Amino acid sequence: MTVFDKPLSRRMVLKAGSALAGGALLPAGLVLPALAADHPALGTYPAGSSGDSVFVGVSVPRTGTYAAAGEDLIKGYELALEHLNAGHELMHKISPNIKKGVLGKTVKHGVADSEAKPNTAVQALSKFISENKAVMMTGSVSSAEAVADNKLAEREKVIYLPGITGSNDTTGKDCVRYSFRECFYAETAAKAIAPVLIKNLGKNKKIAFLTPDYTYGHTVRQSMEEHLKAGGWTVATNQISPLGTTDFSSYLLNVANSGADVVININFGRDAVLSIKQAKDFGIIGKMKLAVPYISPFLAKEVGPEIMEGVFAATDYWWTLEDKYPLAKMFNAAFRAKYNYNPEWGANLAYMQIAMWADAVERAKSFYPPDVIKAYEAGFKVQSTVGEVWFRGADHQLVRPVVIIRAKKASDMKGADDYYDVVDVVAGEGLMQAPDAFGCKLGDYV
Numbered sequence: 001m002t003v004f005d006k007p008l009s010r011r012m013v014l015k016a017g018s019a020l021a022g023g024a025l026l027p028a029g030l031v032l033p034a035l036a037a038d039h040p041a042l043g044t045y046p047a048g049s050s051g052d053s054v055f056v057g058v059s060v061p062r063t064g065t066y067a068a069a070g071e072d073l074i075k076g077y078e079l080a081l082e083h084l085n086a087g088h089e090l091m092h093k094i095s096p097n098i099k100k101g102v103l104g105k106t107v108k109h110g111v112a113d114s115e116a117k118p119n120t121a122v123q124a125l126s127k128f129i130s131e132n133k134a135v136m137m138t139g140s141v142s143s144a145e146a147v148a149d150n151k152l153a154e155r156e157k158v159i160y161l162p163g164i165t166g167s168n169d170t171t172g173k174d175c176v177r178y179s180f181r182e183c184f185y186a187e188t189a190a191k192a193i194a195p196v197l198i199k200n201l202g203k204n205k206k207i208a209f210l211t212p213d214y215t216y217g218h219t220v221r222q223s224m225e226e227h228l229k230a231g232g233w234t235v236a237t238n239q240i241s242p243l244g245t246t247d248f249s250s251y252l253l254n255v256a257n258s259g260a261d262v263v264i265n266i267n268f269g270r271d272a273v274l275s276i277k278q279a280k281d282f283g284i285i286g287k288m289k290l291a292v293p294y295i296s297p298f299l300a301k302e303v304g305p306e307i308m309e310g311v312f313a314a315t316d317y318w319w320t321l322e323d324k325y326p327l328a329k330m331f332n333a334a335f336r337a338k339y340n341y342n343p344e345w346g347a348n349l350a351y352m353q354i355a356m357w358a359d360a361v362e363r364a365k366s367f368y369p370p371d372v373i374k375a376y377e378a379g380f381k382v383q384s385t386v387g388e389v390w391f392r393g394a395d396h397q398l399v400r401p402v403v404i405i406r407a408k409k410a411s412d413m414k415g416a417d418d419y420y421d422v423v424d425v426v427a428g429e430g431l432m433q434a435p436d437a438f439g440c441k442l443g444d445y446v
Helices: 010-021 067-086 089-094 118-132 143-156 186-201 215-231 249-256 269-281 299-303 319-323 326-339 345-364 369-377
Strands: 053-060 106-113 136-138 159-161 206-212 234-241 262-265 289-292 312-315 382-384 387-391 402-407 420-426
Touching (some): 053 067, 067 106, 067 326, 067 345, 106 118, 136 143, 143 215, 159 369, 186 215, 186 289, 186 402, 206 215, 206 249, 215 234, 234 249, 269 289, 269 299, 319 326
Parallel strands (some): 053 106, 053 136, 136 159, 206 262, 262 289, 289 312
Antiparallel strands (some): 312 402, 402 420
16 A cells, blocks of 8 residues: 555654654655645545546547537647656647656546536536546536536636636636636736737728627627727627527628627637638728737638638637747647648647646646645746747736737738738737736636
8 A cells, every 4th residue: 555545644754754854864765755645635636646647638629619619628638748757858848847648647538528518617627527537527518508517617626727718807807626628708908909900990980880799799898899999999789699690691780780880809719710701701901901800710710811811819829830939849840740731820829738738747646636736826027939938927817928919911821821920929918907907706726
C-alpha cells in the first residue's frame, strides 16, 4: 500500500512535522512524497487519480447550430492529449514540468454531444464524473452551457475549463472557484475592436445589432455599445433572435428600414452564417458595413470571401500569427500534419486549455482540486501560441491578447485558408475590466 492508497491521519502528519522541526534528519537523497494523501476526499479525489491514468470529460456541441465549432474544439483537445501523453516538445514548452502524461499518469478522455444545451451539457459531464471519476471537465460553445457547467463544477468540486464562451458573465457574475476561462470575451473583444471600427468606418455611425437571445449575445451587445460611444456611435436598432434561428427575414427587414450605417452581427456558428448570407440577399451588405466582434471559426469559409471582404472581426487566434510567435508555428505544423488544414481558433483554445491545466497540476504536484486551483491563481506566466499569458487569481480569466482581423478580397488570398489579414494583436491586460466589475465573487475551495 502506498501513501496515496489511504489518507494519513492529521495526527500522523503533525507528528511527522514535529519530528522534522525538532531536528530529525532525512537520509541523504531521500525525498518525501507530497502530503496530498492528507487531504480529505473531495469531488473525484482521490479515486480519480489513484491509478496509473486519469480521465477528463469533454462536452461540446456536435449537432445543431454550433456543431462546426464543437468539432474544431475536439480536434484541439485530441491533439493536445496526444502531445501530453507523448511528452511532445510543444507541450513541454507550455508546461515545462511534464514528462509523459500528467504527474506520470496517462490522460484518457471521453467526448459527449452537449447540443449547446445547458441541461444536456450538465448531464453529460455529470456522467463523466460519476462513471469515469473525471479529474477535469472541459468544453462549451454556448455561454449558456458554460455557465451551467460552472455551477456543476462548483457543486461537484471538479475543475471545469470552458471552451468557447464569450459572455462577460462566465468570469463575471457567474464565475466560480472551480472554473478557468482561456478565451477572450465580450468586454475585451469590444474594447479591442471598437477603436478599429471608429478609425476605419468613421465617427457618428448608426448601428444595427443582430443579437442572439442569451447571455453571450446580450453582454457582447452591451460592451460594444459602451465602447463605440467614444466615436459617437448610436444604436438604430437591436434585433434579438432565438438561438438556432434559420429564417432571419423579419429581423433583417427591420435592419433594412432602420437607417443604420453598420451592421454588427453578434450571432455565432450556423446562425452567423445564415444571417450574413440572408443579409446579402436582402441587399443590406453593400449598403451597410458589416462587423463581427466575436467571429465564428470557419465563418469566412462558409460565407465566402466575396461577402466577407473588408469585414473587421475579433478573434482568439489566426494561423498566420506563426510569423510572430514561435509556438504558433509549432502548433500549426502539428495540426496540419494531423488534420491536413490550418487550425482555427477553437482548436488552439482547446490545446491551450489542456496544456495550461497540465502545467497547473504539475506545479501543484497533486490532483487535489484546491491545490491545482491555487497553482492557477498564483498568476504564473506561461508561454503560449500568442505570447506570454497568465490567469488572474481574482476572477480566473486568462490575461491574453485579442486578435483583430480583416477579411481579404478573394483575389488577394494566397491559399485556400488565407481569409484574413491580422490588423492588430491587442495586449490583453489593458482590455480587461477590474476583476469585480461584472460581479465576480469566487466561492470556497472546499
